[in-house]
Amino acid sequence: MSPVESVPGPKKAEQMFDAVGFDYETVYAEHCTHLLDVLTHIVNFLPPNSRVLDIGSGTGKPTAAFFANKGHRVTGLDISQTMVDVARKQVPQAEFYKADMTVYEPPNGQKFDAVIASHSLYQFSLPALRSQIFKFSGWVKKGGLVAIGTCLKPDEMAEQGREYDHRGWVEGLIERFMGHQAKCTVGLPKAWSGFFEDAGLEILDINQRVCMPKGGAPSDKQDQFFVTGRKIVDNELLGPYPLPKKLSEPFKIVDANIKAWLEFIARTTGRGDIQGAFDVxxxxxxxxxxxxxxxxxxxxxxxSFDAIVSFGSLSYSPSPATAIGELLRVAARDATVILVQAAPDNEFTNLMNDALGDVDISPKAPVHQGILLDLAGKVLKNAGFDEVIYEYVDGYLQFPDSEGERQIRVARELLSKVWCANERDWEAVCGRLSAPLRRQFLDRPGEIRNQGVMMVCKRQQIV
Structure with a gap:
C-alpha cells in the first residue's frame, strides 16, 4: 500500500488514477449500479440535447455513456490521461479532456444543463471543496442540476479516533482506495446539503446506499450517497444563500487595529482585484x-470622475446605500463603476464565520458580503446602470515568515485584530482560531485565499 499523502495535488492524483485504470469498473461494479439509479432520476429533469459535464469522468462508464446514449452532449474531464484514453475508446460519441477541475473554465462562458461529480472530490480540503461547489453552480444554467457522489467512512473514523466537527465535517481522514492511501475530507449529508444551498442549489434528492467493492473485506464496505441540487438563483457569486434579512455590522478601522490592517494588506498577494480593475x-x-x-x-x-473603483469600501459603511449614492454623486454620466467585495467562498471570511458564530463580538459573525453587492446592484440599476458584469478574482493572504505552531500564532493574532476593533475581544477571538487555522494550513501551510467578486457597472444608454 502506498504511503499516506497529504491532500494530493494534480500530479499525485494523476499518478493514482493512472494506476487504477480499467480495474475501477470491475472493483466498483456495485457502485456503478447505484450511480445508474441516480442518473436515471436526474435525466428526467433534463431537456433534450442537454449539455452534461462529467467531472472525474474516469473510464467514461457509466456517467458519460449513460447521457450520451440518451442523446445528450457530454463533456468529460479527468486528471488522468490513462482514464481519458480509455473513456475516448469506450464512449466515442462524447468529448473527453485531461484537465484539472480546480482551474478549468468552460469555453466561451458555456453553461451546462447538468454537472455530475461522482466520487471525485475526496482529496479536497474543506475550503477548496466549498469553492468547487460554487464553481459547479456557476457552470450550470439557472434550473440546471449539480450532483455529487461521496461516502461516509465510519470504519476509518473509528479506527483513527476521529469525529465530525460541529459543522458535520472531518478533514485529514486517511482513506483507503484500491491499494492507495490519501488524506480526505468527509461530510455528513446535512453538511453537503448546506454547501449546496450556500451556492444557490435547492436539494432535490439524497440517495444513500451501502456498496461493497468486488472481493472486498467487510471493512471495505462503502456507505455512499449522492446529493442532487437544482440551481434556483441568478448569480451564485452573490451568495452564500439564502441572503440574510439584514446587513452585517460594518468593519471598523481604528487606532487600535490600523497596524493589523496594514499588515493584512501587505501580506495579501496575487491581487486579482487590482489587476482586474486595471484591465477594465x-x-x-x-x-x-x-x-x-x-x-x-x-x-x-x-x-466628476469617469471611473470609480471601490475596494471593499461597502464593508466599512454603516449605510452602504448612502455610500453608493455618494459614489454616484461624483460619477460622470458615462462613468464605469467597479465594486469589489469578498466572494462567497472567501476563505478568510468563512474561516472567521465558522470559528466565531457564537462569540459575542463586533462585527458579529456571520459576516455576509454578497448582500452588499446585491444591494449595490439594485441601487445602481435604479440609477440607470443597466450593464453589470460579475467577475471572480483571487488573492492570497500569506504567512511565509514562520511555520508550525508559530505560524498559527502569528496568523491568529493578526486575524483577531483585523476582525475586531475592540481590544477586549482579541483574546476571545484568538482562542477560537487555533484549531481552524490548523485545519486551514493542513492543505496549504501558511496560506489563506482571499477571493473576491468584482462588479463592473455601466450605463448602456447615455442621455
Whole structure:
C-alpha cells in the first residue's frame, strides 16, 4: 500500500488514477449500479440535447455513456490521461479532456444543463471543496442540476479516533482506495446539503446506499450517497444563500487595529482585484479615476470622475446605500463603476464565520458580503446602470515568515485584530482560531485565499 499523502495535488492524483485504470469498473461494479439509479432520476429533469459535464469522468462508464446514449452532449474531464484514453475508446460519441477541475473554465462562458461529480472530490480540503461547489453552480444554467457522489467512512473514523466537527465535517481522514492511501475530507449529508444551498442549489434528492467493492473485506464496505441540487438563483457569486434579512455590522478601522490592517494588506498577494480593475480601466481608456478603500466620497468636493473603483469600501459603511449614492454623486454620466467585495467562498471570511458564530463580538459573525453587492446592484440599476458584469478574482493572504505552531500564532493574532476593533475581544477571538487555522494550513501551510467578486457597472444608454 502506498504511503499516506497529504491532500494530493494534480500530479499525485494523476499518478493514482493512472494506476487504477480499467480495474475501477470491475472493483466498483456495485457502485456503478447505484450511480445508474441516480442518473436515471436526474435525466428526467433534463431537456433534450442537454449539455452534461462529467467531472472525474474516469473510464467514461457509466456517467458519460449513460447521457450520451440518451442523446445528450457530454463533456468529460479527468486528471488522468490513462482514464481519458480509455473513456475516448469506450464512449466515442462524447468529448473527453485531461484537465484539472480546480482551474478549468468552460469555453466561451458555456453553461451546462447538468454537472455530475461522482466520487471525485475526496482529496479536497474543506475550503477548496466549498469553492468547487460554487464553481459547479456557476457552470450550470439557472434550473440546471449539480450532483455529487461521496461516502461516509465510519470504519476509518473509528479506527483513527476521529469525529465530525460541529459543522458535520472531518478533514485529514486517511482513506483507503484500491491499494492507495490519501488524506480526505468527509461530510455528513446535512453538511453537503448546506454547501449546496450556500451556492444557490435547492436539494432535490439524497440517495444513500451501502456498496461493497468486488472481493472486498467487510471493512471495505462503502456507505455512499449522492446529493442532487437544482440551481434556483441568478448569480451564485452573490451568495452564500439564502441572503440574510439584514446587513452585517460594518468593519471598523481604528487606532487600535490600523497596524493589523496594514499588515493584512501587505501580506495579501496575487491581487486579482487590482489587476482586474486595471484591465477594465485600460480597456475603456479611463483617465480620471477615483479609488476608494475604507473611506468614502462623502463630504468631499470632488470633480466628476469617469471611473470609480471601490475596494471593499461597502464593508466599512454603516449605510452602504448612502455610500453608493455618494459614489454616484461624483460619477460622470458615462462613468464605469467597479465594486469589489469578498466572494462567497472567501476563505478568510468563512474561516472567521465558522470559528466565531457564537462569540459575542463586533462585527458579529456571520459576516455576509454578497448582500452588499446585491444591494449595490439594485441601487445602481435604479440609477440607470443597466450593464453589470460579475467577475471572480483571487488573492492570497500569506504567512511565509514562520511555520508550525508559530505560524498559527502569528496568523491568529493578526486575524483577531483585523476582525475586531475592540481590544477586549482579541483574546476571545484568538482562542477560537487555533484549531481552524490548523485545519486551514493542513492543505496549504501558511496560506489563506482571499477571493473576491468584482462588479463592473455601466450605463448602456447615455442621455
Amino acid at each position: 480601466l485600460q480597456r475603456e481608456d479611463r483617465k480620471a479615476v477615483l479609488c476608494i478603500g475604507s473611506g468614502s466620497a462623502g463630504g468631499h468636493v470632488f470633480p
